[in-house]
Amino acid sequence: MSTEFTQIQPLSQPIDIGDEIASFASEIEAEIDWHLAKYPVMRSAILPLMFIVQRERGYLDPPGVAYLAKRLGLRITDIWEVATFYSMIHTEPIGRHHIQICKTLSCKIMGEPRITEHVCKKLGIQPGETTPDGKFTVSLVECLGSCGTSPMFQVGFDYYENLTPEKVDQILASLPP
Amino acid sequence: MFIGAIGCEPLQLARVHLENSRSLEVYRRHGGYQALERVLTSMSPDDVINEVKKSVLRGRGGAGFPTGMKWSFVPKDSPKPKYVVCNADESEPGTFKDRYLMERDPHMLIEGMLIAAYALGAKTNYIYTRGEYKYLIDIMDRALEEARAAGLLGQNILDSNFSSEVYTHTGAGAYICGEETALLSSLEGMRGHPRMKPPFPAVSGLYACPTVVNNVETLTAVPDIIKMGGEAYQKLGTEKSGGTKLWSVSGHVNRPGVYELPMGYDDMEKFIMEDCEGMRDGKKLKAVIPGGSSVYVMRAEDIIGRDVRMDYEGLVAGGSMVGSGGFIVMDDTVDIFESTKNLTEFYKHESCGWCTPCREGTDWLVKIFKRIEKGGGRPEDAQLMLDLCDNIEGKSFCPLGDAAAWPIQSAIKRFPEDFKRHLVKAN
Ligand SMILES: Cc1cc2nc3c(=O)[nH]c(=O)nc-3n(C[C@H](O)[C@H](O)[C@H](O)COP(=O)(O)O)c2cc1C
Ligand code: SF4
Ligand code: FES
Numbered sequence: 001m002s003t004e005f006t007q008i009q010p011l012s013q014p015i016d017i018g019d020e021i022a023s024f025a026s027e028i029e030a031e032i033d034w035h036l037a038k039y040p041v042m043r044s045a046i047l048p049l050m051f052i053v054q055r056e057r058g059y060l061d062p063p064g065v066a067y068l069a070k071r072l073g074l075r076i077t078d079i080w081e082v083a084t085f086y087s088m089i090h091t092e093p094i095g096r097h098h099i100q101i102c103k104t105l106s107c108k109i110m111g112e113p114r115i116t117e118h119v120c121k122k123l124g125i126q127p128g129e130t131t132p133d134g135k136f137t138v139s140l141v142e143c144l145g146s147c148g149t150s151p152m153f154q155v156g157f158d159y160y161e162n163l164t165p166e167k168v169d170q171i172l173a174s175l176p177p
Numbered sequence: 178m179f180i181g182a183i184g185c186e187p188l189q190l191a192r193v194h195l196e197n198s199r200s201l202e203v204y205r206r207h208g209g210y211q212a213l214e215r216v217l218t219s220m221s222p223d224d225v226i227n228e229v230k231k232s233v234l235r236g237r238g239g240a241g242f243p244t245g246m247k248w249s250f251v252p253k254d255s256p257k258p259k260y261v262v263c264n265a266d267e268s269e270p271g272t273f274k275d276r277y278l279m280e281r282d283p284h285m286l287i288e289g290m291l292i293a294a295y296a297l298g299a300k301t302n303y304i305y306t307r308g309e310y311k312y313l314i315d316i317m318d319r320a321l322e323e324a325r326a327a328g329l330l331g332q333n334i335l336d337s338n339f340s341s342e343v344y345t346h347t348g349a350g351a352y353i354c355g356e357e358t359a360l361l362s363s364l365e366g367m368r369g370h371p372r373m374k375p376p377f378p379a380v381s382g383l384y385a386c387p388t389v390v391n392n393v394e395t396l397t398a399v400p401d402i403i404k405m406g407g408e409a410y411q412k413l414g415t416e417k418s419g420g421t422k423l424w425s426v427s428g429h430v431n432r433p434g435v436y437e438l439p440m441g442y443d444d445m446e447k448f449i450m451e452d453c454e455g456m457r458d459g460k461k462l463k464a465v466i467p468g469g470s471s472v473y474v475m476r477a478e479d480i481i482g483r484d485v486r487m488d489y490e491g492l493v494a495g496g497s498m499v500g501s502g503g504f505i506v507m508d509d510t511v512d513i514f515e516s517t518k519n520l521t522e523f524y525k526h527e528s529c530g531w532c533t534p535c536r537e538g539t540d541w542l543v544k545i546f547k548r549i550e551k552g553g554g555r556p557e558d559a560q561l562m563l564d565l566c567d568n569i570e571g572k573s574f575c576p577l578g579d580a581a582a583w584p585i586q587s588a589i590k591r592f593p594e595d596f597k598r599h600l601v602k603a604n
Contacts, residue, residue: 005385038344040258040301041384043366047349051308072366085368085529088308088350104270105470105519106427106505142352142523143270143470144309147427147503148178148434157311 007041017076022067028056032071042072046082050089059090087141095130095137097175100154103140106147111163115151116140118165122172135177179434180277183442183452185413188401188421189394190437193281199316201323204284210329212403213288216295217337220403225296229399231407233419238264238355238392239469239501241418241489248389250379251297257386259299261290262364265306265313265393266348266355269469270523271503274423274435275393279306279313282397283320287330287343289396292403294341297389301342305360308349317345352527356575357390358382359529370531371575394423414440418488422499424448428506429457438487445485445495449506460508464592467492468500470520471580473587474513497587513592514599517584518546524581532574538565539581554600559589 024032035048046068053064065079072079083089101107101116116138120126123136130137146152149161160171182190192198192207204210216225230245251259263286267275279286286304294302306314321343324330332340346364348354354363358372361383382388398420402410411419418440426433431454442448449455449462456462462477467487475497479485485495492499507516525539542565549558566582573579589596 038303038346041365044346044364046366047308047363048347050349051347082366082368086308086349086351103519104523105466105516106271108519109428109507109511109516141350142526143268143272145267145273145276145307147271147273147505148425150427154309157309159312 007043017066017069018062020063020066021070022053022057022061022063024056024067028052043074043078046072046074046079047086047089050083050086054090059093061091093130093134095135096177097136097155099136099138100141100144101127101138102142102144102146102150102152102154104143104147106143107150107152110150112151114165115153115163115168118168119153119172122169179432179436180281181434182421182437183448185421185437185439187437188413189278189282189285189397189423190435192285193277198281199283199320201284201320201327201329204282208404209284209400210288210335212400213291213295213329214335216292216403217335217339222296222298225292225403228407229296229402232398232402232410233407233414233417234395234398234402234410235418235489236392237394237398237422237502238357238390239269239471241499244391244395247379247391248293248296250377251387251389252380253298255387258301258384259297260383260386260388261293261297261299261302262357262360262383262388262390263290263302263304263393263396264355264357264360264390265304265310266352266360267310267393268307268352268355268527269471269501269503270520271425271427271466271505272469272501273425273427274502276310276313277435278393278397278423279310279317283317284324285397285400286317286393287320287324289399290343291330291334291341292399293389293391293396294343295339297387299341299389301344303344303346303364303383305346305348305354305364307354308347311347314345314347321345351529352523353529353575353577356577359575360390361388368529370529371577415488415490417490422488422502424487424502424504426453426504426506428504429460429508429511430506431455431457440488441491442487443484444491445480445487446482448487449480453506456506456508458508460510462506463509463511464507464513464516466497466503466505466507466584468498469503470505470523470584471576472498472500473583474517474591476591513588513595514549517588518543518550520584521546521581524577528577528581532578534569535573535575535578535581538569538573538578541565542581542585549599556600558600559593559596563589 035045127140151163152161234244235241351369353359354369359369363369378388414420424436525543528535528539530536569578570582
């Protein structure tokens with residue numbers, strides 16, 4: 001790393017970002033502006049903005065990527081480059097409820113296998129798959145910081161801890177369609 | 178789950194059980210922001226750094242680097258802006274203390290960051306939180322808003338001439354972004370690859386400006402240091418590491434939780450068997466990983482009757498490290514071959530791919546584990562794994578490589594029977 005910060009400049013020729021560019025309602029634009037205002041360099045807002053695009057469009061789709069490139073003054077490839085590094089950024093559609101079961105050591109020894117088996121049997125899918133109705137995706141993920149209250153999973157951003165098969169049934173039944 | 182202090186008065190956990198502990202009002206009623214006020218009205222930046230030096234506070238993120246010394250590396254005469262970045266990435270398996278500090282007492286972190294910002298002359302500061310902790314980012318944003326409205330954050334804080342802002346930032350699921358230079362890459366909007374050191378962040382960090390990166394627990398210790406004085410804080414711990422330390426305890430104990438203990442607490446056996454109320458279902462203790470997944474695994478024989486002191490030197494003498502203080506306790510139903518495979522899969526998944534020894538090495542290690550698990554083990558596999566570890570440890574670009582090798586090296590050395598069983602089974 002040098003001791004001078006140089007922003008990566010977009011190519012000098014015009015960039016073709018395609019015709020299909022996502023657009024957002026004004027309150028979403030305001031939220032995006034709020035994030036951009038935090039940083040002296042626009043590019044820093046890339047992850048917060050990706051989460052917004054993903055929340056609004058279900059996943060980071062090509063029109064969403066084009067939007068970010070345009071909004072941040074970056075190349076399409078700059079956006080993909082970052083998107084593909086982070087496991088929470090989805091570049092493919094996923095279920096409306098993303099069940100992320102922690103499979104790391106503390107959860108594993110405290111009963112994760114039993115929870116995973118129960119969830120998969122109940123939904124009829126394997127980890128990494130989505131139910132045909134698009135409601136659930138199940139993933140096995142690494143430690144989520146609930147090791148003292150394991151086993152656990154996260155559905156979207158919500159934590160569910162000290163899980164038992166009975167608790168899992170209640171949680172799954174309580175989720176909106 | 179237990180949250181509280183043992184063997185000392187709670188400092189960082191002093192307010193966690195109060196009703197509305199998150200609110201500014203409760204924080205202030207219990208002494209909150211008094212340290213900031215004292216700093217702004219009667220201390221120079223150097224006074225603050227000296228007080229932190231006297232406290233012998235060592236970084237709680239994992240490396241244990243003395244915080245006061247780190248702060249003094251920031252060049253005073255630099256014309257560039259300076260930054261304080263709080264490392265709230267907390268992704269080390271077995272570690273969950275920062276989560277409760279932010280969830281229950283967000284203003285303590287804001288106060289600590291502002292004192293650090295004053296000491297270093299930073300006008301802009303970020304809290305880099307792992308993406309999964311979205312609810313904590315919301316809690317922090319609300320607390321920041323409250324502080325701003327009360328004149329504790331932003332322009333002319335508490336009517337002094339000091340102005341400084343704190344913003345939250347989100348990661349997006351990458352363990353490596355807890356490593357401070359990778360964190361800064363990520364905060365600049367890049368892939369989270371580590372950077373070459375030197376230059377260290379204190380000289381050239383965020384946007385190539387002087388930057389201090391500190392863990393949540395480190396920064397939340399600062400208000401108490403100012404309030405009680407560095408010397409008094411040091412005396413709570415040992416000569417070489419002052420104050421109290423949070424330990425996240427998980428696994429097969431009766432009472433998992435976040436424990437605040439004085440540095441140098443005596444001893445590990447008492448801690449597990451009495452404070453954590455012993456092993457579940459009357460099972461026998463087999464192994465402990467005391468500092469998050471990245472440190473050496475310890476055998477019960479090296480803990481029981483051995484008076485292992487719980488501080489940096491004590492755990493090194495006991496054959497491991499403090500690391501992040503993530504205490505993973507395992508009983509004799511656990512196969513150390515399997516637990517080591519589990520952690521190796523973690524490191525393979527989290528290797529950022531930047532350098533060859535770690536990217537390829539962790540992948541091969543997992544392949545070998547899987548082959549053995551399927552019954553294809555060979556007697557020479559233990560040596561093969563050690564050779565691979567030898568090609569990763571000390572030969573990788575950042576410490577994640579070492580962290581991947583250490584669990585395997587220590588497990589093969591200390592639990593040879595668990596490996597042998599799998600290797601012999603095949604023949
Ligand atoms: C692979 C890796 C992961 C790390 N993860 C974290 C983390 O999640 N949180 C943290 O505070 N420090 C983490 N660290 C340590 C940081 O690099 C850095 O030392 C620390 O944030 C400095 O703060 P401190 O001086 O307050 O400890 C990690 C280091 C490595 C090598
Ligand atoms: S050691 Fe691993 S995590 Fe660190 S730079 Fe190399 S590949 Fe990335
Ligand atoms: S190991 Fe599952 S939350 Fe930490």
